[in-house]
Amino acid sequence: MITILKYFRFSLGLILLFSIGYLNAQETTNPPAIINKNGVWLKGDLHVHSRHSTESSNNSVSKIINFSKSVGMDYLCITDHDNHVKGDVAHHTWADPEFKSDSLLLLYGAEWTTTRGHANVFSDKPYDHQRLFDIRDARDINIGKVKKSLGVHLSANHPSGKDNFGFSYDLVQSIEVWNSAMWPKNANAIMIWDDMLSSGRMMTGRGGSDTHHGVPTSSEKPGANTYQAEFNYVGTPTTWVFAKERNLKAVVDALDQGKASVSSNPFAPRVEFYADFKANGKFEMMMGDNAISNGKPIKFQVQLIGNKLPEEQYTVTVIKNGAKLNTFLVGGEIPVLQFTDTPDLKGRTYYRVTVEGKNTDYPQVPKSAALSEKMVALSNPIYFNFNPDF
Incomplete structure (x- = not known):
C-alpha cells in the first residue's frame, strides 16, 4: 500500500510539473510587441573593402555606397586594409571623392592588419590611423594607450582561423561574431565571444560581410572574382544598432553599449x-x-x-x-x-x-x-x- 501511495504521489508530481511547464509555454506566446521610443533602429555593414584594398579593385566606393542605399542601409563603414596604403587611409579611402552621401551615414574606419591578427576601427570623425599602424607590433599596453588617446572603437575581426585576433581582448569593445554570409564558419567566433563574456567583459557582438568583390555595374563585364558577390556582399550579415539619434556618434555609442543585434541580410x-x-x-x-x-x-x-x-x-x-x-x-x-x-x-x-x-x-x-x-x-x-x- 505504501509503495502504491509513493507511486501515486510521484506520478501526480510529474503531471503537475508537466502541466506547469505547458501553461508557462502557453503564457510565453503572443504577448504584445514592445515599442521602444527611446531611439531608432539603424542597419548597416561594419566590414567592407573598396578598391583601396588591393584585392578589391572592382569595388569602388561609389559602387558600395549606391548599392547600400538601394537595399535600405542606414550606415556603413568601409574598412580598407591599412597595410595596403601604408596606414594612410585618411588620404585614400576617406579622401576618395566618392566618399560622400546625402543619406547614408559613413563611419570613418579601416582594417588594422597586423601579423597578430586583424581588427576594425570605427569612428564618428576622422582620426590619425597612422598612429595605430605604426605601433601594430608593440606591446598591448602601449597599443591600448594610443587607441584610448584616439578615442576610437576597436573591434576584433574574424577572431579565429588564419587571421585570428591575437591581441588582448581588453583592447576591444566588440568582436565580429558573424563574418560573411557563411554562417557555419563562425562557430569558433561564438565560442570565443562566450568565453569573453564569461570572463566578465561586456563585449558587443557584431557582424561584417568582409566583402571584397563588387557586383558588376551595367557597363562592366563580370570578372574572375565578381561571382563571389552573388554569395557575399554588403549586408551579409547586417548589424542593427539602436541609436539615440540618426547620426554617426549615436551609431558608435550604440556599438560601445551593446545596443545591437545581427541578421543574415538587410531584409531578414x-x-x-x-x-x-x-x-x-x-x-x-x-x-x-x-x-x-x-x-x-x-x-x-x-x-x-x-x-x-x-x-x-x-x-x-x-x-x-x-x-x-x-x-x-x-x-x-x-x-x-x-x-x-x-x-x-x-x-x-x-x-x-x-x-x-x-x-x-x-x-x-x-x-x-x-x-x-x-x-x-x-x-x-x-x-x-x-x-x-x-
Missing part, C-alpha cells in the same frame, strides 16, 4: 531582446544593459521585427552563461515570446538569444541565403552583476 527580421527587471511590465532593460540581481525571477521578451515570413516557425534559443537554457517556437505576423528565469544572486549572469528558420530572400545577393543556412538573427546579451570597470 532583426531580433530585439528585453527584460522586465522591476517586474512592472515596462521591460526597461534591453540588450547591452546591466543590473544588480536581486535573486528574484525576471521576465524576458524576445521579438522579431521586420520582414518575417508569416508562415514560418522560427526557433528561438536562449543562451545563459554560454549554455542553452531553453528553446521556443514562434511564428505569426509579429513573432514574440516571453520566458522567465532567475539570474544568480551573487555571480555574473548573461542571457542572449539566437533565431533560426527559413531565411528571407536577398535578391541582390541571391546565393547568400544558402550559405547562411538556418541562422536568421542573434542578439547581444542582457547582463546581471557585471562590473565593466573590473
Whole structure:
C-alpha cells in the first residue's frame, strides 16, 4: 500500500510539473510587441573593402555606397586594409571623392592588419590611423594607450582561423561574431565571444560581410572574382544598432553599449531582446544593459521585427552563461515570446538569444541565403552583476 501511495504521489508530481511547464509555454506566446521610443533602429555593414584594398579593385566606393542605399542601409563603414596604403587611409579611402552621401551615414574606419591578427576601427570623425599602424607590433599596453588617446572603437575581426585576433581582448569593445554570409564558419567566433563574456567583459557582438568583390555595374563585364558577390556582399550579415539619434556618434555609442543585434541580410527580421527587471511590465532593460540581481525571477521578451515570413516557425534559443537554457517556437505576423528565469544572486549572469528558420530572400545577393543556412538573427546579451570597470 505504501509503495502504491509513493507511486501515486510521484506520478501526480510529474503531471503537475508537466502541466506547469505547458501553461508557462502557453503564457510565453503572443504577448504584445514592445515599442521602444527611446531611439531608432539603424542597419548597416561594419566590414567592407573598396578598391583601396588591393584585392578589391572592382569595388569602388561609389559602387558600395549606391548599392547600400538601394537595399535600405542606414550606415556603413568601409574598412580598407591599412597595410595596403601604408596606414594612410585618411588620404585614400576617406579622401576618395566618392566618399560622400546625402543619406547614408559613413563611419570613418579601416582594417588594422597586423601579423597578430586583424581588427576594425570605427569612428564618428576622422582620426590619425597612422598612429595605430605604426605601433601594430608593440606591446598591448602601449597599443591600448594610443587607441584610448584616439578615442576610437576597436573591434576584433574574424577572431579565429588564419587571421585570428591575437591581441588582448581588453583592447576591444566588440568582436565580429558573424563574418560573411557563411554562417557555419563562425562557430569558433561564438565560442570565443562566450568565453569573453564569461570572463566578465561586456563585449558587443557584431557582424561584417568582409566583402571584397563588387557586383558588376551595367557597363562592366563580370570578372574572375565578381561571382563571389552573388554569395557575399554588403549586408551579409547586417548589424542593427539602436541609436539615440540618426547620426554617426549615436551609431558608435550604440556599438560601445551593446545596443545591437545581427541578421543574415538587410531584409531578414532583426531580433530585439528585453527584460522586465522591476517586474512592472515596462521591460526597461534591453540588450547591452546591466543590473544588480536581486535573486528574484525576471521576465524576458524576445521579438522579431521586420520582414518575417508569416508562415514560418522560427526557433528561438536562449543562451545563459554560454549554455542553452531553453528553446521556443514562434511564428505569426509579429513573432514574440516571453520566458522567465532567475539570474544568480551573487555571480555574473548573461542571457542572449539566437533565431533560426527559413531565411528571407536577398535578391541582390541571391546565393547568400544558402550559405547562411538556418541562422536568421542573434542578439547581444542582457547582463546581471557585471562590473565593466573590473
